[in-house]
Amino acid sequence: MRRTRRARPGGGVRHAARLLHGRAGGAAGRLLDRDPRPDAIAGVHSGSGHNILAAARRHGLRVRRDLLVACVSEHPDYAATTPPVTTVSLRPDRVGDEAADLLIALINTRNGVHRRRLVQPALTPRRSTRLPARRRNIP
Numbered sequence: 001m002r003r004t005r006r007a008r009p010g011g012g013v014r015h016a017a018r019l020l021h022g023r024a025g026g027a028a029g030r031l032l033d034r035d036p037r038p039d040a041i042a043g044v045h046s047g048s049g050h051n052i053l054a055a056a057r058r059h060g061l062r063v064r065r066d067l068l069v070a071c072v073s074e075h076p077d078y079a080a081t082t083p084p085v086t087t088v089s090l091r092p093d094r095v096g097d098e099a100a101d102l103l104i105a106l107i108n109t110r111n112g113v114h115r116r117r118l119v120q121p122a123l124t125p126r127r128s129t130r131l132p133a134r135r136r137n138i139p
Helices: 024-033 048-058 094-108
Strands: 001-008 011-016 040-043 068-072 084-088 123-124
Touching: 024 040, 040 048, 048 068, 048 094
Parallel strands: 011 040, 040 068, 068 084
Antiparallel strands: 001 011, 084 123
16 A cells, blocks of 8 residues: 545645555455545556445445545446446557557568557546535525
8 A cells, every 4th residue: 555645625635545456345444444544545456446435335434525436447337336436447458459569560570660559548537536516605
């Protein structure tokens, strides 16, 4: 686990935690037991978003208001969770295409082929990482 400090809208700094490895359900629960409690958790495997949501419920936390949640996943089910979870896709389809292209280029001994390829991850922002709107006091 790595802890970072980040500024929050409206001032102040809170701790954020990134889940680096291990069982997400247990690890997320342990993170949420800490003082200070993180205000955001990003899971690094496909199932971690579900586990983090479950841990937040067990701790009585409201996602968006008390905890922001994101995970690395290509799974479309995260669009239907409550709330929908922000995901980052590492684009394995594109990585596979680039790897196949490089392999074919090597087999065919093509010259001038760039051997380094960069595949940009794809961010799908959803409600789990959007802070709720603040209500204004209207006289």
